[in-house]
Amino acid sequence: MADINLDNQGKKEIADGLNIYLANLHVLYTKLHNYHWNIKGKNFFQLHSKLEELYDHTAEEIDEVAERILQLGHKPDATMKTYLEKAQLKEAESKNYNGEEVINSLLEDFKKLIQELRKGIELSGKYNDEVTTDMAIGTLAHLEKNVWMLESYLG
Template sequence: MDAKKISLNEKEVKPIVDMLNEYLANYHIHYQKLRGCHWNIKGQNFFTLHVKFEELYTNAQLTIDEIAERVLTLGKPPHSRFQDYIKESSIKEINTIGMSDMALVDAILDDMSELISMERALLVATEEVNDDGSNDMVNRFMQFKEKTTWMLRSFANKK
């Protein structure tokens, strides 16, 4: 399949595919960080955060699949090696073992801020080339993260 088959200009969509692959790389690092937070949470907030981190990594897993399938829809292969994810991701791995519950929440909030920034850039770029499919998908993901950020910040009593 190529972009022309869905009425998009392949040359115009190439930067979108590159941005989506970078976004995919960041999402994979974020996903694994969420898994580490889920596995390694300790303390007073264990029951609350253990469930929340599982909810978030389950959502991230579904999001990753949608991003990869969108890249394929646009006619290109999605990245699929951790080597590529680590190389391209601005979100960095962390060692979640021994981190406090609030430090884990802060790490996830930092990731979400970075992902929202990428989403805003993707929204501008996809709008410029009339890629409504990618735009709608990314907008949905961003809205979920905006609400989740508000909830986590409220949980952590942050302004």
Template structure:
């Protein structure tokens, strides 16, 4: 069995890099959606959501860097063009959203899609004995599950 310098099976490592690039693409679209929501939100919840969307995009920016650096740690090449992101991402692009409920629903749906990616990566990284990726995905999942709960509470669900 061929191993990487990190002691991971080369094929499993390659699969992880591919899936992490998918997550990177989704996070980049999520980030841009959050920027748009931050800029365009209107209505009585403007002040609350304007700050919340900024909090979310700042956090996403950190996660984007962590994902790209994990890909590099695994000796992969992170996607880095908007074309690659749009061709790879599964998250919906939110355009011209200014309504509070519609904006929060977009965030919840995007987080749900990110969770699917992360759980898939967690399964792969567990099978590859890749504790670094396991730990990252576990942290992302726990945080995003809580955020979905809070946003659904805001929505009255």
């Protein structure tokens, strides 16, 4: 294992937390596609493309989180089965959704992720893992901005 001067126990705990986050991101990624495909109504074009922007961003995040787990000397989970077992976010069925339903569902998920990221930042801070902390803060900033935008959309 590469020696990056971090405590082994810390690396293990942080990697375990990142695997849960990775599982959440996979559920979110699938759900964003679901909404991108199934959204109906007057705001279709606007929300359809916003959802695409969000899943593209989620795809990049998935890769970043998995590669951070590897840098910490652990294995990122890589099966859908494990993601579904570990994820805290819930999948959504394939049916028609209106804009408000999509926005409310995403707000709930983003707020859950924000809550989990704050716990993660506390953990990576405890073990002086600045790189994971920095990554989590970047994600947190993106989520907080999106919560603001989604709430503004609701008026």
